[in-house]
Amino acid sequence: MANPAAAIEHHGHTPTTTGLDHRKVAIWAFIGSECMLFASLISTYLIYKGRSVTGPFPHEVCSPPVCDHVMKPILNIPVTSVSTFVLLMSSLAMVLALAAVENADKPKHSLSEKILGSSKLWLFMTALLGTTFLGFQAFEFTSFVHEGLTIRTNLFGSSFFTLTGFHGAHVTAGVLWLVTLLAIDIRRGLKPKDAVIVDIAALYWHFVDVVWIAIFTLVYLIH
Amino acid sequence: MATTAAAPPYVATREASNTGLWSWITTVDHKRIGALYLVTALIFFLIGGIEAEIIRLQLMQPNGTVVSAYTYNELFTMHGTTMIFLAVMPLSAAFFNFLVPLQIGARDVAFPRLNAFSYWVFLFGGLFINASWLLHAAPDGGWFGYAPLTTMQFNPGLNIDFWVLGIQILGVSSLAAAFNFITTIINMRAPGMQLMRMPMFTWMAFIVQFLLILAFPVITIALVFLQFDRFFGTQFYELAAGADPLLWQHLFWIFGHPEVYILILPAFGLVSEVLPTFSGKPLFGYPVMVYSGMLIAFLGFGVWAHHMFAVGMGPIADSVFGVTTLLIGIPTGVKIFNWIFTMWGGNVRFTVAAKFAIALIALFTIGGISGVMHASPPADLQQTDSYFVVAHFHYVLFGGSMMGIFAGIYYYYPKITGRLMSEKLGNWHFWLTFIGMNLTFFPMHFSGLAGMPRRIYRYDAGQGFTTYNEISSWGAYILAVATLFFVWNFVRSRKRGAVAGHNPWNAPSLEWSIPSPPPDYNYAVIPTVSSRYPLWDHKGAVVEFHEGEPIKTARELGIPMPFPTIKPLFTALFMTLMFTGLLFIHKNNWPMAYTFMFGGAAGMVASLYSWLLSPLE
Amino acid sequence: MAHDSAADHVTHSDHVAMGEVKEHPTWSTYWKVAVILTLITACEVWIYYIPSFVAGHLFVPTLLILSAAKFAIVVMFYMHLRYDHKLFRALFTGPLIIAMVTIVALLFLFGHLAIHAT
Structure with missing residues (x-):
C-alpha cells in the first residue's frame, strides 16, 4: 500500500510521519477549533450577564416595575444537576465502549467481562444517556418558555438559548454519530482495527461533555 | 469531518479518465483542485477589480455621478469581501493545495475528498454572495459588517442576509481545508522531512491553518448572533435591550486581525521560495523565519482591539493593544531583513517572479510602517476611518499579498502547466502593476491625512481631495491595463508558452524533482529527505526526473489512486441550498424557506453519509 | 523531535516501544x-x-x-x-489557552473584571 493518504482509511497502522492516524490528528485540531467556538459563546453569555433590561433573570427575582409581575429566578438547579450527572455518565459509557472495541478480540469468560466487553451495550448506553440529556434540555427549554423566557425576551434569553442550544446541537450530532457506529457494530461487529473510528467519536463526545462542565458552572451555579 | 465508518478492504486499482468536464467536477486530486482554486479565485479577483475600477471612476471627480450612494455602498462592501474571501484567501488556498503535498513529498492530502468539498463550498459560497447583484441587493454594510448597523432595524433588505450567509458558507470551506492541511503537514511528510526541513511555504501554510481554525469559529459565532437577530428576533445587537454596540466589533476583530495574517503569511511563504531560488542561495536565517512566523501568528490573537482605538476603551486597553501591535512589528521586520540578506551577495536573476517578490519587500515595508503608525492610539485617532488607512491596508494586501501571489504564479506556473509564462508580457504586467499600484495608493496617504473619510461616495471640489483622487484613479486604470497583460499571459502561455522542463529555475525543493506537470501520483518513489535543499545538496534518496523519460501511469506503478467522486460536490451544493432557504424567511415565503432548509439539510446529510460510507480508492 | 526522524517513519510499533503512546x-x-x-x-x-x-x-x-x-x-x-501522543496535547492545550485568554480579555474589556486602582 504505497499511498499513505489512501491507505490510512483502510488500515490504522500504515506508516504516517508521526505514526498517528490521520483522523485522530484531524479530530484534535477540530476540537481545538471548537474551543474558540464555545469561548465566543461563553464570553458573550458572561458579558451580557446582568445586562438584561427585563426579566426573567437566571438567579435573581424580577419584580415590578422591571417586570410586569414578580418572576422567580428561572434556572432550575436540581433538574440541571441531574442532567449534568447523566452527561458525565454518558462519558463513562463512551470510554467503556471504546475499551470494549479495543479488546473485542480478547476472550471473555465471566458474565461481568461479557457485559464490560460489549461495545454494542455501551454504545447504546452512551446514545441513550445523550438522548436523556437532550430530553432534560427539551423539558428545560419548554418550561422556560412557559415561564415567559424565549430567545427573544431579553439578552439573557438570547445568549442562554444560543449557548445551550449550540451545545445541544453538538450533543444531537454526537448521538447521530453514535447511532451510526452502533448500526455498523450490529451489522458487522467492530473489531480492534476499527478502534480509531470509535476513538474519534469518543473524543468528540467527551469534548461536548467538558464544554457542559464549563457551562454548568459558569451559567448555572455562579451568580 | 473524518470518516465515521470503516471502508471495505482495498478493492482494485482503477484509473480515472483525466479529461473532460466530468473529470474536473469529480476530481479529488490536490493538484487539480489547486488549479480549480487558482482559476476561480482569479475570476473573482477580476470581478473585485472591476468593482474597484467603478469606485475609482466615481471618485475621480468631485461630486461624481457614476453610481448612487446605495450602489457605492454595495461596491465597496463587495470589493472588500470579494478580494479578501474570494480572491486572496482562495489564491493562497490554490497554492496550499497544489504545493503542500508536493513540497512534503506526499501523494495527496490526508483527506482528498474533504479537499474537493472545500473547493466546492468555496465556489458555491462565492456564487451565492455574488448572486445578490442579480437582485441589486448586494451586501452594503462594509466587509466588517458592523452590527448594529447591519441589524434589521437599520438594514432591512436582503443585502446583509446575503453577506451573513455567504461568509458563513465560505467559513465552512476554510475550516474544512484547514483541518485537512494540518493533518497533511503533520502526518504525510516523506521520510526525513523533519519539521525544520520543510520548505518555508509549507511552514507558513501550516501556521496559517492554525490561524484559520482559531479565528473562523469566532466570526462564525458573531455571524450566528447577527443571523439570529435578523431571522429569529434575538437581541444580541439590540441596543434598546441593553446590548453592547462593541460586542460585534470585538468578536469581529478577534477574527479580523488573525485574518490579516491569514492573508499575508502565504505570500510571505511564496516569496521565501522565490528569493532563494533566484538568488542562488539558501534562505537567510531559516529557523528565525519559522519562529517569526509563529510569533506573528501568536501575537496576532492579542492585537485585535487596535482596530477599535476610536471607540474609547480606556488607557489600559489602549496601552496593552498598542504595545502588542508594536511588538508584532519585530518578527515582521526580521522577515524583511532576512529576505534582503538572502539576496545579499547572491547571484540575483531578475525574472518576473523575482521582481514581484522584491516588490513585496519594498511595498509591504511601506504598508508595515504606516501600520506601526496606527499602533499608537493618539496617531490612530487621526488616521482611523480615513483614506490613510485605505492606503495602509492596500500596501499590505496589494503590495504584500497580491505581489507575493503574482510572484508565486509566475514561479509555479511551469510546474502547474508544464509551460513557462512569457517573461516579456510578465515584465509589462510587473512594471505597470508596480507603477499603477503606487500611483493609486500612495496619494491616499495624503488625501487621508487631509481628512478624506473612507466609504464616502462623494466629496466637494473645495475640500482639497481632488488632485489626489484624480491621481489615484489614473493609477487604478493603469492597474486595469496591467491586469489585462496578466490575463493574456496566463491564458496564452497555457498552450503557447515555452516548454518548461521539470526544474526551469534550478530550484532546490522537492516539487522540482518531478515532471511538470506532475503525474497524478506525484512521486513514483517517495523521496527520502536529508536536507532543506535536496536538489542543491544532492543528498538523500531524491531521484530527479530526467527529461524525455517516459512517465508511467499509476496503474503501471501499482499505486492505488483515490476514486473520483461527485459526492463532495453534492454535499457542498445541498449545504448552500440549506443556507439559501433562510433568505426566503424575509420574503415571508415560508413554504420555500422550509423546502430549501429541510430539503438542503436532508440532501446534505444523505450525500455526507453516502460519501463517508463509500471507499476512498 | 524524536518522532520526526526517518527511522521512526518506518514502523509504527517503534513509537509504542519508545513509550510515547502508553x-x-x-x-x-x-x-x-x-x-x-x-x-x-x-x-x-x-x-x-x-x-x-x-x-x-x-x-x-x-x-x-x-x-x-x-x-x-x-x-x-x-x-x-x-x-x-504529546502532539494531541499540543493541538488541544494551545487553542484552549488562546480561548481562555480571549474570554478573560473580553471580560476585562467589557468591565466585568475591572482592575481597581485603590
Missing part, C-alpha cells in the same frame, strides 16, 4: 474516575445551597477550581491525553 487505562480506572467526577459534581451543587458560602469570597473561585478539576480529569483520563 496503553490506555483499564475499566477499573474509568469507574474510579466516574466516581470522582460524581463526587465533585455533588460537591458543586452542595455548596450552591450553602447561603453563607455563596455570600463569601470563596464561592466563585471554589466553583471555578472544581469545574476546572472535572474538565482536566475528563480530558486526561477519558480523552486519554495523559496517555496519548
